[in-house]
Amino acid sequence: MPFIIDRRSFLKQTLGAAACATLVRGAESQVRLALFSDTHIAADSGDRFRGFFPHTNLKQAVAQAAASKFDMLVVNGDLARQQGLAPDYRQFTFLTDPLAERLPMVVTLGNHDDRKNARSALIERAGEIQAVEQKLVSVIDAGPVKLILLDSLMATNVVAGQLGDSQREWLKQFLAAQGSKPVIVFVHHNPNSEDKNGLLDTEQLLAILAPSRQVKALVFGHTHVYAHENRDGLHLLNLPAVGYNFTDGHPVGWVEATFNDKGADLKLHAIAGETRDDGKVSSIVWR
Numbered sequence: 629m630p631f632i633i634d635r636r637s638f639l640k641q642t643l644g645a646a647a648c649a650t651l652v653r654g655a656e657s658q659v660r661l662a663l664f665s666d667t668h669i670a671a672d673s674g675d676r677f678r679g680f681f682p683h684t685n686l687k688q689a690v691a692q693a694a695a696s697k698f699d700m701l702v703v704n705g706d707l708a709r710q711q712g713l714a715p716d717y718r719q720f721t722f723l724t725d726p727l728a729e730r731l732p733m734v735v736t737l738g739n740h741d742d743r744k745n746a747r748s749a750l751i752e753r754a755g756e757i758q759a760v761e762q763k764l765v766s767v768i769d770a771g772p773v774k775l776i777l778l779d780s781l782m783a784t785n786v787v788a789g790q791l792g793d794s795q796r797e798w799l800k801q802f803l804a805a806q807g808s809k810p811v812i813v814f815v816h817h818n819p820n821s822e823d824k825n826g827l828l829d830t831e832q833l834l835a836i837l838a839p840s841r842q843v844k845a846l847v848f849g850h851t852h853v854y855a856h857e858n859r860d861g862l863h864l865l866n867l868p869a870v871g872y873n874f875t876d877g878h879p880v881g882w883v884e885a886t887f888n889d890k891g892a893d894l895k896l897h898a899i900a901g902e903t904r905d906d907g908k909v910s911s912i913v914w915r
Contacts (some may be wrong), residue, residue: 638712647718648753649657652735656771656772657771657772657888657889658701658771658772658887658888659699659755659770659771659772659773659791659886659887659888660696660697660698660699660700660884660885660886660887661698661699661700661701661702661770661884661885661887662700662701662702662727662866662882662883662884662885663694663702663704663706663847663882663883663884663885664686664689664701664702664703664704664744664821664867664870664882665703665705665706665816665848665849665850665867665868665869665870665882666704666705666706666849666850666852666867666869666870666871666881667682667685667686667703667706667707667720667869667870667871668682668706668707668709668710668740668870668871668872669682669683669686669707669708669709669716669717669719669720669723669871670682670683670708670710670716670719670737670871671715671716671718671719672715672718675709677871677872678872678873679872680871680872680873680875680880680900680901681909682709682870682871682872683719683723685870685871685872685880685881685899685900686720686723686724686870686871687723688763688899689881689882689897690723690724690726690727691726691858692799692844692882692884692897692899693727693884694726694727694730696725696884698731698785698884699730699731699732699769699770699771700731700732700733700734700770700771700875701724701728701731701733701734701735702733702734702736702775702777702814703724703733703734703735703736704735704736704738704814704815704816704847704848704849705736705738705739705741705780705781705815705816705817705849705850706738706739706740706741706849706869706871707720707735707737707738707741707746708720708740708741708742708745709871710740711740711742711784711785712741712742712743712745712746712784712785713741713742713745714745714748714749716745717746717748717749717750717881718749720749721749721848729831733764733901734768734775734777736764736777736778736779736780736814736816736822737764737779737780737781737798737816737827738780738789738816738817738828738836738849738850739780739781739782739783739784739786739787739788739789739816739817739850740767740784740785741781741784742784743764743781743906744786747764748840750761751815760795763779763792763794764777764779765777765778765779765798767802770887772808772809772810772887772888772889773810773812773844773888773889774806774809774810774811774812775811775812775813775814776799776802776811776812776813776814777813777814777815778791778795778799778813778814778815779791779795779815780815780816780817780827781816782828784911787825788817788824788825788826788827788828789815789816789817789826789827789828789850790827790828790829791815791827791829791832791833792829796829796832796833796836798837799836801832802848803836803837803840803842803843804840806840806842807842808842809842809889810842810887810889810914811840811842811843811844812843812844812845812887813837813843813845813846813847814846814847814848815827815833815846815847815848815868816848816849816850817848817850818848818849818850818851818866819833819834819846819848819864826850826851827848829872834862836860837862838860838862841915844862844863844886844891844914844915845862845863845864845866845892845912845914846862846864847865848864848865848866848867849866849867849869851866851874852868852869852871852872852873852874852878852880853866853868853873853874854867854868854878854879854881854883854896855903856864856894856910856912858912861915862915863912864881865883865894866878867883868880868882868883868896868898868901870882870899872901873901873902876901876902877901877902878901878902878907879896879898879900879901879902879903879906880897880898880899880900880901881896881897881899881900881901881906882897882899883895883896883897884896884897888891889914890913890914891911891912891913892911892912893909893910894908894909894910894911894912895908895910896908896909896910
């Protein structure tokens, strides 16, 4: 049974400062998400970096995902190539249309995104202009799990990210009011307190997530690496980049994720870079 919500209505809801959308799934016990990150789409369709063509990669990822049945597309930040220019987002929406016209799409913002330009482009597709907010935070009830998408964009083209006091306080209060349904948190920047280019308030975030036992996983991008770590029961999932990798030996692609109330199955789709693990499935169990 598909979500009872269309893409245009979904975008109108999820582009608010702290929007909440309920996606009705009847009695189904799992939800299937196509997880993209770091697409880095420029207005120029011939844009190339490190020998990779982000436009070509995104087209291939969209085609692969469109060939299967998913309930939602999540793009976890750095939609645009570098400075979040308006034409970049027009290209991004054009390239994702074959998939996004068929199922709900939600995004987070990364350091190469521009909040105003991103909102304007996506809201234009929703048919309504809304006021620009300080942060883009979405909460989605997706059947067996709840998704929280945070905003770590500190400033466009400034590599490091930050949630800030108000967003962390909101998250703390929100989680305190939740029941036992598994929660999956998305944020663009990597949670590494020793990385000056990662999430600057990593320790504060983990101090909120670690004791909140309903939070099962933190999904992030930014590093252009595919990796998984279990930190005291909290799964940290680093998504690969769709656009390009930073160093050889890492896959370029996306992740097919099937979530249920007990855990998740994660399948790597490696479309470029190191492809030896293409099709590899990893299973994780919730704490």
